[in-house]
Amino acid sequence: MTELSEKPVSPLTSTAQSGAANYPGLDNWRELPASQQPTWSDPAVFEASVKELSVLPPLVFAGEVDILRERLAAAAQGKAFLLQGGDCAETFEAATADKISARVRTILQMAVVLTYGAAMPVIKMGRMAGQFAKPRSSNDETRDGVTLPAYRGDIVNGYDFTPESRAHDASRMLKAYHTSASTLNLIRAFTQGGFADLRLVHQWNKGFTENPAHARYESLARDIDRAIKFMASCGADFEALKRVEFYASHEALLLDYERALTRIDSRTGLPYDTSAHFLWIGERTRELDHAHVDFLSRVRNPIGVKLGPSTTGDDALRLIDKLDPEREPGRLTFITRMGAGNIREKLPPIVERVTASGAQVLWVTDPMHGNTVTSPNGYKTRNFDDVIDEVRGFFEVHHALGTVPGGLHVEMTGDDVAECLGGADPIDQEAFLDRYESVCDPRLNHMQSLEMAFLVAGALSK
Ligand code: PEP
Numbered sequence: 001m002t003e004l005s006e007k008p009v010s011p012l013t014s015t016a017q018s019g020a021a022n023y024p025g026l027d028n029w030r031e032l033p034a035s036q037q038p039t040w041s042d043p044a045v046f047e048a049s050v051k052e053l054s055v056l057p058p059l060v061f062a063g064e065v066d067i068l069r070e071r072l073a074a075a076a077q078g079k080a081f082l083l084q085g086g087d088c089a090e091t092f093e094a095a096t097a098d099k100i101s102a103r104v105r106t107i108l109q110m111a112v113v114l115t116y117g118a119a120m121p122v123i124k125m126g127r128m129a130g131q132f133a134k135p136r137s138s139n140d141e142t143r144d145g146v147t148l149p150a151y152r153g154d155i156v157n158g159y160d161f162t163p164e165s166r167a168h169d170a171s172r173m174l175k176a177y178h179t180s181a182s183t184l185n186l187i188r189a190f191t192q193g194g195f196a197d198l199r200l201v202h203q204w205n206k207g208f209t210e211n212p213a214h215a216r217y218e219s220l221a222r223d224i225d226r227a228i229k230f231m232a233s234c235g236a237d238f239e240a241l242k243r244v245e246f247y248a249s250h251e252a253l254l255l256d257y258e259r260a261l262t263r264i265d266s267r268t269g270l271p272y273d274t275s276a277h278f279l280w281i282g283e284r285t286r287e288l289d290h291a292h293v294d295f296l297s298r299v300r301n302p303i304g305v306k307l308g309p310s311t312t313g314d315d316a317l318r319l320i321d322k323l324d325p326e327r328e329p330g331r332l333t334f335i336t337r338m339g340a341g342n343i344r345e346k347l348p349p350i351v352e353r354v355t356a357s358g359a360q361v362l363w364v365t366d367p368m369h370g371n372t373v374t375s376p377n378g379y380k381t382r383n384f385d386d387v388i389d390e391v392r393g394f395f396e397v398h399h400a401l402g403t404v405p406g407g408l409h410v411e412m413t414g415d416d417v418a419e420c421l422g423g424a425d426p427i428d429q430e431a432f433l434d435r436y437e438s439v440c441d442p443r444l445n446h447m448q449s450l451e452m453a454f455l456v457a458g459a460l461s462k
Protein backbone atom coordinates (compact mmCIF):
# COMPACT_ATOMS: atom_id res chain seq x y z
CA MET A 1 0.00 0.00 0.00
CA THR A 2 1.22 3.47 -0.75
CA GLU A 3 1.48 5.99 2.01
CA LEU A 4 -1.37 8.01 0.51
CA SER A 5 -3.96 5.27 0.45
CA GLU A 6 -3.26 4.47 4.12
CA LYS A 7 -4.51 7.87 5.17
CA PRO A 8 -8.04 7.83 6.56
CA VAL A 9 -10.48 9.16 4.01
CA SER A 10 -12.38 11.97 5.66
CA PRO A 11 -14.21 14.85 4.01
CA LEU A 12 -11.34 17.11 5.01
CA THR A 13 -8.63 15.14 3.27
CA SER A 14 -10.37 14.02 0.09
CA THR A 15 -8.81 15.39 -3.08
CA ALA A 16 -11.76 17.47 -4.22
CA GLN A 17 -13.89 19.98 -2.37
CA SER A 18 -16.31 17.71 -0.64
CA GLY A 19 -19.75 17.96 0.94
CA ALA A 20 -19.96 19.60 4.31
CA ALA A 21 -22.21 17.27 6.30
CA ASN A 22 -21.87 17.83 10.05
CA TYR A 23 -19.40 20.69 9.78
CA PRO A 24 -19.75 22.58 13.09
CA GLY A 25 -22.09 25.55 12.96
CA LEU A 26 -23.03 25.31 9.29
CA ASP A 27 -26.56 24.26 10.18
CA ASN A 28 -27.15 26.66 13.07
CA TRP A 29 -29.25 28.87 10.81
CA ARG A 30 -31.94 26.18 10.80
CA GLU A 31 -32.79 27.09 14.41
CA LEU A 32 -33.04 30.82 13.65
CA PRO A 33 -35.76 32.98 12.11
CA ALA A 34 -35.34 33.02 8.33
CA SER A 35 -37.42 35.43 6.32
CA GLN A 36 -38.24 35.20 2.61
CA GLN A 37 -37.99 31.39 2.45
CA PRO A 38 -40.32 29.30 0.28
CA THR A 39 -42.88 26.77 1.43
CA TRP A 40 -41.97 23.85 -0.82
CA SER A 41 -45.02 22.07 -2.13
CA ASP A 42 -43.62 18.51 -2.10
CA PRO A 43 -41.30 17.40 0.75
CA ALA A 44 -40.08 14.33 -1.18
CA VAL A 45 -39.02 16.46 -4.15
CA PHE A 46 -37.30 18.82 -1.74
CA GLU A 47 -35.33 15.99 -0.06
CA ALA A 48 -34.28 14.52 -3.39
CA SER A 49 -33.25 17.90 -4.81
CA VAL A 50 -31.11 18.86 -1.83
CA LYS A 51 -29.51 15.43 -1.81
CA GLU A 52 -28.56 15.73 -5.45
CA LEU A 53 -27.29 19.32 -5.08
CA SER A 54 -25.10 18.25 -2.19
CA VAL A 55 -23.04 15.95 -4.36
CA LEU A 56 -22.92 17.93 -7.60
CA PRO A 57 -19.58 19.55 -8.50
CA PRO A 58 -18.89 23.03 -7.12
CA LEU A 59 -19.72 25.87 -9.51
CA VAL A 60 -16.72 27.91 -8.38
CA PHE A 61 -13.47 26.92 -6.76
CA ALA A 62 -12.12 27.89 -3.38
CA GLY A 63 -8.85 29.10 -4.89
CA GLU A 64 -10.71 31.58 -7.12
CA VAL A 65 -12.72 32.78 -4.15
CA ASP A 66 -9.50 33.45 -2.24
CA ILE A 67 -8.08 35.47 -5.14
CA LEU A 68 -11.27 37.54 -5.24
CA ARG A 69 -10.94 38.26 -1.53
CA GLU A 70 -7.47 39.69 -2.21
CA ARG A 71 -8.80 41.79 -5.08
CA LEU A 72 -11.57 43.19 -2.89
CA ALA A 73 -9.05 43.97 -0.17
CA ALA A 74 -7.19 46.09 -2.74
CA ALA A 75 -10.45 47.86 -3.62
CA ALA A 76 -11.11 48.62 0.06
CA GLN A 77 -7.73 50.38 0.14
CA GLY A 78 -8.42 52.40 -2.99
CA LYS A 79 -6.11 50.33 -5.19
CA ALA A 80 -8.85 48.75 -7.33
CA PHE A 81 -12.50 49.42 -8.13
CA LEU A 82 -15.36 46.90 -8.14
CA LEU A 83 -17.89 46.82 -10.97
CA GLN A 84 -20.76 44.47 -10.16
CA GLY A 85 -23.64 44.29 -12.60
CA GLY A 86 -26.42 42.20 -14.06
CA ASP A 87 -30.11 41.45 -13.94
CA CYS A 88 -32.27 42.03 -10.91
CA ALA A 89 -33.55 38.50 -11.50
CA GLU A 90 -32.03 36.14 -14.02
CA THR A 91 -34.50 33.76 -15.64
CA PHE A 92 -34.00 30.28 -17.05
CA GLU A 93 -35.53 31.37 -20.33
CA ALA A 94 -33.14 34.29 -20.80
CA ALA A 95 -30.00 32.22 -20.15
CA THR A 96 -29.21 32.22 -23.88
CA ALA A 97 -25.80 32.70 -25.49
CA ASP A 98 -26.88 36.01 -27.03
CA LYS A 99 -28.17 37.56 -23.84
CA ILE A 100 -25.32 36.29 -21.67
CA SER A 101 -22.70 37.51 -24.12
CA ALA A 102 -24.38 40.91 -24.46
CA ARG A 103 -24.30 41.35 -20.69
CA VAL A 104 -20.68 40.24 -20.33
CA ARG A 105 -19.76 42.46 -23.24
CA THR A 106 -21.46 45.48 -21.67
CA ILE A 107 -19.71 44.87 -18.34
CA LEU A 108 -16.35 44.60 -20.13
CA GLN A 109 -17.08 47.81 -22.03
CA MET A 110 -17.96 49.62 -18.82
CA ALA A 111 -14.84 48.21 -17.16
CA VAL A 112 -12.51 49.58 -19.84
CA VAL A 113 -13.92 53.08 -19.38
CA LEU A 114 -13.77 52.81 -15.59
CA THR A 115 -10.22 51.42 -15.65
CA TYR A 116 -9.13 54.49 -17.57
CA GLY A 117 -11.09 56.90 -15.36
CA ALA A 118 -9.94 55.33 -12.09
CA ALA A 119 -6.42 54.57 -13.35
CA MET A 120 -6.61 51.34 -11.43
CA PRO A 121 -7.68 47.75 -12.00
CA VAL A 122 -11.43 47.13 -12.20
CA ILE A 123 -12.72 43.92 -10.63
CA LYS A 124 -15.40 42.58 -12.95
CA MET A 125 -18.29 40.78 -11.32
CA GLY A 126 -21.66 39.68 -12.69
CA ARG A 127 -24.93 39.53 -10.83
CA MET A 128 -24.97 36.44 -13.00
CA ALA A 129 -24.89 32.64 -13.02
CA GLY A 130 -27.08 32.27 -9.93
CA GLN A 131 -29.17 35.42 -9.38
CA PHE A 132 -32.42 33.46 -9.34
CA ALA A 133 -34.00 34.07 -5.91
CA LYS A 134 -35.94 37.26 -5.12
CA PRO A 135 -37.16 38.73 -1.84
CA ARG A 136 -40.73 40.07 -2.10
CA SER A 137 -42.57 42.63 -0.03
CA SER A 138 -45.73 40.51 -0.05
CA ASN A 139 -46.25 36.72 -0.02
CA ASP A 140 -49.16 36.97 -2.43
CA GLU A 141 -50.13 38.71 -5.60
CA THR A 142 -53.71 39.52 -6.57
CA ARG A 143 -54.84 40.05 -10.16
CA ASP A 144 -58.46 40.55 -11.16
CA GLY A 145 -59.64 39.17 -7.82
CA VAL A 146 -57.42 36.06 -8.04
CA THR A 147 -54.75 35.67 -5.36
CA LEU A 148 -51.71 33.45 -5.87
CA PRO A 149 -48.26 33.17 -4.27
CA ALA A 150 -45.91 35.97 -5.37
CA TYR A 151 -43.17 35.23 -7.88
CA ARG A 152 -39.97 34.55 -5.89
CA GLY A 153 -37.53 34.02 -8.74
CA ASP A 154 -37.10 31.09 -11.12
CA ILE A 155 -35.32 29.02 -8.47
CA VAL A 156 -38.60 28.88 -6.49
CA ASN A 157 -41.56 29.29 -8.86
CA GLY A 158 -42.63 30.47 -12.31
CA TYR A 159 -43.58 33.99 -13.42
CA ASP A 160 -46.79 32.83 -15.16
CA PHE A 161 -49.81 33.70 -13.09
CA THR A 162 -51.29 30.20 -12.65
CA PRO A 163 -51.52 28.01 -9.52
CA GLU A 164 -49.21 25.38 -11.07
CA SER A 165 -46.56 27.89 -12.02
CA ARG A 166 -46.66 29.79 -8.72
CA ALA A 167 -46.31 26.64 -6.53
CA HIS A 168 -42.93 26.45 -4.79
CA ASP A 169 -41.19 23.65 -6.64
CA ALA A 170 -37.90 22.46 -5.10
CA SER A 171 -36.77 20.74 -8.31
CA ARG A 172 -36.25 24.27 -9.66
CA MET A 173 -33.13 24.43 -7.48
CA LEU A 174 -31.56 21.78 -9.74
CA LYS A 175 -32.52 23.73 -12.83
CA ALA A 176 -30.97 26.84 -11.25
CA TYR A 177 -27.77 24.94 -10.60
CA HIS A 178 -27.52 23.66 -14.18
CA THR A 179 -28.44 27.04 -15.66
CA SER A 180 -25.77 28.66 -13.49
CA ALA A 181 -23.26 26.04 -14.65
CA SER A 182 -23.94 26.66 -18.34
CA THR A 183 -23.93 30.44 -17.85
CA LEU A 184 -20.64 30.27 -16.02
CA ASN A 185 -19.20 27.99 -18.67
CA LEU A 186 -19.97 30.56 -21.35
CA ILE A 187 -18.65 33.43 -19.23
CA ARG A 188 -15.41 31.53 -18.66
CA ALA A 189 -15.10 30.82 -22.39
CA PHE A 190 -15.70 34.46 -23.32
CA THR A 191 -13.38 35.95 -20.76
CA GLN A 192 -10.56 33.47 -21.30
CA GLY A 193 -10.88 32.86 -25.01
CA GLY A 194 -10.14 36.19 -26.71
CA PHE A 195 -13.54 37.87 -26.51
CA ALA A 196 -12.21 40.21 -23.82
CA ASP A 197 -9.40 41.62 -26.01
CA LEU A 198 -8.92 45.19 -24.82
CA ARG A 199 -8.67 46.58 -28.35
CA LEU A 200 -11.88 44.84 -29.38
CA VAL A 201 -13.77 46.08 -26.33
CA HIS A 202 -12.56 49.61 -26.99
CA GLN A 203 -13.75 49.26 -30.59
CA TRP A 204 -17.26 48.39 -29.35
CA ASN A 205 -17.24 51.54 -27.23
CA LYS A 206 -16.75 53.59 -30.38
CA GLY A 207 -20.28 52.60 -31.40
CA PHE A 208 -21.51 54.35 -28.29
CA THR A 209 -19.61 57.60 -28.75
CA GLU A 210 -20.49 57.79 -32.44
CA ASN A 211 -24.14 58.29 -31.47
CA PRO A 212 -24.62 62.10 -31.64
CA ALA A 213 -26.51 61.95 -28.32
CA HIS A 214 -23.27 60.92 -26.66
CA ALA A 215 -21.06 63.60 -28.16
CA ARG A 216 -20.08 64.89 -24.74
CA TYR A 217 -18.29 61.63 -24.01
CA GLU A 218 -16.17 61.84 -27.17
CA SER A 219 -13.16 63.46 -25.58
CA LEU A 220 -12.90 60.77 -22.89
CA ALA A 221 -13.20 58.10 -25.59
CA ARG A 222 -10.45 59.84 -27.56
CA ASP A 223 -8.22 59.89 -24.49
CA ILE A 224 -8.73 56.13 -24.07
CA ASP A 225 -7.96 55.64 -27.74
CA ARG A 226 -4.69 57.52 -27.34
CA ALA A 227 -3.83 55.52 -24.23
CA ILE A 228 -4.30 52.26 -26.10
CA LYS A 229 -2.19 53.50 -29.03
CA PHE A 230 0.45 54.56 -26.53
CA MET A 231 0.40 51.09 -24.95
CA ALA A 232 0.74 49.51 -28.38
CA SER A 233 3.70 51.74 -29.24
CA CYS A 234 5.39 50.71 -26.01
CA GLY A 235 5.00 47.06 -27.00
CA ALA A 236 2.26 46.17 -24.46
CA ASP A 237 1.41 42.48 -24.43
CA PHE A 238 -2.13 42.61 -25.80
CA GLU A 239 -2.20 38.80 -25.90
CA ALA A 240 -2.13 38.79 -22.09
CA LEU A 241 -4.89 41.41 -22.04
CA LYS A 242 -7.21 39.07 -23.91
CA ARG A 243 -7.93 37.18 -20.72
CA VAL A 244 -9.71 38.80 -17.79
CA GLU A 245 -10.88 37.57 -14.41
CA PHE A 246 -14.65 37.61 -14.13
CA TYR A 247 -16.45 36.70 -10.92
CA ALA A 248 -19.98 35.45 -10.28
CA SER A 249 -22.22 36.75 -7.50
CA HIS A 250 -25.81 36.66 -6.31
CA GLU A 251 -27.98 37.39 -3.30
CA ALA A 252 -27.68 34.44 -0.91
CA LEU A 253 -31.39 34.39 -0.21
CA LEU A 254 -32.46 30.78 -0.59
CA LEU A 255 -30.67 29.08 2.27
CA ASP A 256 -31.56 25.50 1.31
CA TYR A 257 -29.72 26.03 -1.96
CA GLU A 258 -26.72 27.87 -0.51
CA ARG A 259 -26.27 25.26 2.21
CA ALA A 260 -26.50 22.37 -0.27
CA LEU A 261 -23.74 23.92 -2.40
CA THR A 262 -21.40 24.49 0.51
CA ARG A 263 -18.27 22.32 0.37
CA ILE A 264 -15.22 21.79 2.51
CA ASP A 265 -12.08 22.96 0.73
CA SER A 266 -9.51 20.17 0.72
CA ARG A 267 -6.60 22.62 1.07
CA THR A 268 -7.79 24.42 4.15
CA GLY A 269 -10.53 22.25 5.62
CA LEU A 270 -12.84 25.29 5.63
CA PRO A 271 -16.36 25.71 4.22
CA TYR A 272 -16.92 27.66 1.00
CA ASP A 273 -20.30 28.36 -0.56
CA THR A 274 -19.45 27.17 -4.07
CA SER A 275 -22.61 28.55 -5.70
CA ALA A 276 -20.75 31.82 -6.46
CA HIS A 277 -17.53 33.63 -5.68
CA PHE A 278 -19.26 36.49 -3.85
CA LEU A 279 -22.57 36.40 -2.00
CA TRP A 280 -24.54 39.20 -0.51
CA ILE A 281 -27.22 39.52 2.13
CA GLY A 282 -30.19 41.65 1.06
CA GLU A 283 -31.65 44.65 2.83
CA ARG A 284 -34.63 42.54 3.93
CA THR A 285 -32.64 39.66 5.45
CA ARG A 286 -29.79 41.36 7.27
CA GLU A 287 -31.15 41.01 10.83
CA LEU A 288 -28.20 40.22 13.06
CA ASP A 289 -29.50 37.16 14.90
CA HIS A 290 -31.35 35.68 11.98
CA ALA A 291 -30.55 32.84 9.65
CA HIS A 292 -28.92 34.62 6.68
CA VAL A 293 -26.33 36.51 8.68
CA ASP A 294 -25.54 33.40 10.71
CA PHE A 295 -25.08 31.14 7.69
CA LEU A 296 -22.90 33.58 5.77
CA SER A 297 -20.79 34.26 8.84
CA ARG A 298 -19.63 30.65 8.56
CA VAL A 299 -18.44 30.43 4.94
CA ARG A 300 -15.11 31.73 3.68
CA ASN A 301 -16.41 33.64 0.66
CA PRO A 302 -16.20 37.40 0.59
CA ILE A 303 -19.62 38.64 1.72
CA GLY A 304 -21.64 41.74 0.97
CA VAL A 305 -24.48 43.30 2.93
CA LYS A 306 -26.94 45.77 1.47
CA LEU A 307 -27.52 48.76 3.71
CA GLY A 308 -30.64 50.87 3.22
CA PRO A 309 -31.54 54.28 4.68
CA SER A 310 -32.76 52.88 8.02
CA THR A 311 -29.29 51.48 8.84
CA THR A 312 -27.60 52.90 11.94
CA GLY A 313 -23.91 53.06 12.73
CA ASP A 314 -24.51 50.47 15.45
CA ASP A 315 -26.12 48.10 12.94
CA ALA A 316 -23.05 48.39 10.75
CA LEU A 317 -20.65 47.74 13.64
CA ARG A 318 -22.59 44.70 14.82
CA LEU A 319 -22.62 43.29 11.30
CA ILE A 320 -18.85 43.74 11.12
CA ASP A 321 -18.38 41.94 14.44
CA LYS A 322 -20.51 39.04 13.31
CA LEU A 323 -19.41 38.70 9.68
CA ASP A 324 -15.80 39.84 9.90
CA PRO A 325 -14.65 39.28 13.50
CA GLU A 326 -11.03 38.89 12.37
CA ARG A 327 -11.15 42.16 10.37
CA GLU A 328 -9.85 40.29 7.37
CA PRO A 329 -9.09 42.50 4.35
CA GLY A 330 -11.57 41.87 1.53
CA ARG A 331 -13.96 39.82 3.62
CA LEU A 332 -16.77 42.35 4.01
CA THR A 333 -18.39 44.74 1.57
CA PHE A 334 -21.13 47.18 2.48
CA ILE A 335 -23.33 47.91 -0.52
CA THR A 336 -25.21 51.09 0.33
CA ARG A 337 -28.58 51.79 -1.35
CA MET A 338 -29.85 54.91 0.31
CA GLY A 339 -31.70 56.74 -2.48
CA ALA A 340 -30.45 59.88 -4.17
CA GLY A 341 -32.40 62.07 -1.76
CA ASN A 342 -30.93 60.36 1.33
CA ILE A 343 -27.36 59.43 0.63
CA ARG A 344 -25.68 62.73 1.49
CA GLU A 345 -27.38 62.75 4.88
CA LYS A 346 -27.64 59.05 5.80
CA LEU A 347 -24.31 57.66 4.63
CA PRO A 348 -21.81 59.90 6.49
CA PRO A 349 -22.70 58.87 10.07
CA ILE A 350 -22.45 55.18 9.16
CA VAL A 351 -19.11 55.57 7.42
CA GLU A 352 -17.80 57.68 10.30
CA ARG A 353 -18.75 55.07 12.91
CA VAL A 354 -17.15 52.26 10.92
CA THR A 355 -13.98 54.27 10.28
CA ALA A 356 -13.71 55.29 13.94
CA SER A 357 -13.94 51.61 14.95
CA GLY A 358 -10.80 50.90 12.94
CA ALA A 359 -12.57 48.36 10.71
CA GLN A 360 -11.88 48.45 7.00
CA VAL A 361 -14.74 47.40 4.76
CA LEU A 362 -15.21 47.87 1.05
CA TRP A 363 -17.82 50.57 0.37
CA VAL A 364 -19.87 50.05 -2.78
CA THR A 365 -22.82 52.05 -4.07
CA ASP A 366 -25.99 50.43 -5.37
CA PRO A 367 -27.72 53.47 -6.90
CA MET A 368 -30.69 51.43 -8.09
CA HIS A 369 -32.70 50.11 -5.13
CA GLY A 370 -33.23 53.36 -3.27
CA ASN A 371 -34.52 55.05 -6.41
CA THR A 372 -37.40 52.88 -7.57
CA VAL A 373 -40.59 54.71 -8.56
CA THR A 374 -43.75 53.93 -10.50
CA SER A 375 -44.11 55.64 -13.88
CA PRO A 376 -47.37 57.47 -14.60
CA ASN A 377 -48.33 54.57 -16.89
CA GLY A 378 -47.82 52.06 -14.09
CA TYR A 379 -44.36 50.52 -14.59
CA LYS A 380 -41.74 50.01 -11.87
CA THR A 381 -38.91 52.25 -13.04
CA ARG A 382 -35.95 54.43 -12.09
CA ASN A 383 -34.85 57.79 -13.42
CA PHE A 384 -31.37 57.74 -14.88
CA ASP A 385 -30.70 61.14 -13.30
CA ASP A 386 -31.57 59.87 -9.80
CA VAL A 387 -29.29 56.87 -10.29
CA ILE A 388 -26.42 59.12 -11.34
CA ASP A 389 -27.16 61.53 -8.52
CA GLU A 390 -26.82 58.75 -5.94
CA VAL A 391 -23.47 57.76 -7.44
CA ARG A 392 -22.32 61.38 -7.25
CA GLY A 393 -23.51 61.59 -3.65
CA PHE A 394 -21.57 58.43 -2.83
CA PHE A 395 -18.34 59.93 -4.19
CA GLU A 396 -18.97 63.25 -2.46
CA VAL A 397 -19.52 61.61 0.92
CA HIS A 398 -16.40 59.46 0.71
CA HIS A 399 -14.25 62.27 -0.61
CA ALA A 400 -15.39 64.54 2.21
CA LEU A 401 -14.63 61.89 4.84
CA GLY A 402 -11.34 60.77 3.30
CA THR A 403 -12.67 57.22 2.88
CA VAL A 404 -12.66 55.04 -0.23
CA PRO A 405 -15.58 54.88 -2.69
CA GLY A 406 -14.67 51.39 -3.85
CA GLY A 407 -17.26 50.15 -6.29
CA LEU A 408 -20.49 50.27 -8.20
CA HIS A 409 -23.35 47.74 -8.07
CA VAL A 410 -25.90 48.09 -10.87
CA GLU A 411 -28.89 46.35 -12.36
CA MET A 412 -28.17 46.36 -16.07
CA THR A 413 -28.46 44.35 -19.22
CA GLY A 414 -26.68 44.24 -22.56
CA ASP A 415 -29.93 44.49 -24.46
CA ASP A 416 -31.83 47.44 -25.83
CA VAL A 417 -34.65 47.28 -23.29
CA ALA A 418 -36.70 50.22 -22.01
CA GLU A 419 -37.06 49.93 -18.24
CA CYS A 420 -35.32 52.97 -16.72
CA LEU A 421 -36.29 56.50 -17.77
CA GLY A 422 -33.90 59.03 -19.25
CA GLY A 423 -30.30 58.94 -20.40
CA ALA A 424 -28.70 61.09 -23.10
CA ASP A 425 -30.61 59.18 -25.78
CA PRO A 426 -33.70 59.24 -23.58
CA ILE A 427 -36.08 56.42 -22.84
CA ASP A 428 -39.62 57.60 -22.19
CA GLN A 429 -42.48 55.71 -20.61
CA GLU A 430 -44.15 54.97 -23.95
CA ALA A 431 -41.18 52.73 -24.80
CA PHE A 432 -42.05 50.53 -21.81
CA LEU A 433 -45.07 49.20 -23.72
CA ASP A 434 -42.80 47.35 -26.19
CA ARG A 435 -39.43 46.94 -24.54
CA TYR A 436 -39.96 46.33 -20.81
CA GLU A 437 -38.68 42.78 -20.25
CA SER A 438 -37.60 42.56 -16.61
CA VAL A 439 -39.55 40.16 -14.39
CA CYS A 440 -38.44 42.12 -11.36
CA ASP A 441 -36.66 45.48 -11.05
CA PRO A 442 -35.90 47.82 -14.00
CA ARG A 443 -32.39 47.63 -15.46
CA LEU A 444 -30.22 50.13 -17.25
CA ASN A 445 -30.09 49.13 -20.90
CA HIS A 446 -26.86 48.75 -22.89
CA MET A 447 -26.52 52.45 -23.75
CA GLN A 448 -27.55 53.70 -20.31
CA SER A 449 -25.00 51.34 -18.74
CA LEU A 450 -22.21 52.70 -20.93
CA GLU A 451 -23.28 56.25 -20.25
CA MET A 452 -23.11 55.55 -16.53
CA ALA A 453 -19.58 54.18 -16.97
CA PHE A 454 -18.51 57.35 -18.80
CA LEU A 455 -20.04 59.56 -16.11
CA VAL A 456 -18.48 57.59 -13.26
CA ALA A 457 -15.12 57.51 -15.07
CA GLY A 458 -15.31 61.31 -15.21
CA ALA A 459 -15.96 61.42 -11.45
CA LEU A 460 -13.16 58.95 -10.73
CA SER A 461 -10.57 60.84 -12.71
CA LYS A 462 -11.09 64.04 -10.71
C1 PEP B 1 -31.66 43.37 -5.24
O1 PEP B 1 -30.42 43.55 -5.23
O2 PEP B 1 -32.28 43.00 -6.25
C2 PEP B 1 -32.42 43.68 -4.01
C3 PEP B 1 -33.57 43.10 -3.75
O3 PEP B 1 -31.81 44.61 -3.27
P1 PEP B 1 -32.06 45.11 -1.78
O4 PEP B 1 -31.81 43.90 -0.90
O5 PEP B 1 -30.99 46.15 -1.63
O6 PEP B 1 -33.43 45.65 -1.70
Ligand code: MN
Pocket residue numbers: 088089369411440441
Ligand atom coordinates in the same frame (compact mmCIF):
# COMPACT_ATOMS: atom_id res chain seq x y z
MN1 MN C 1 -33.44 44.35 -7.70
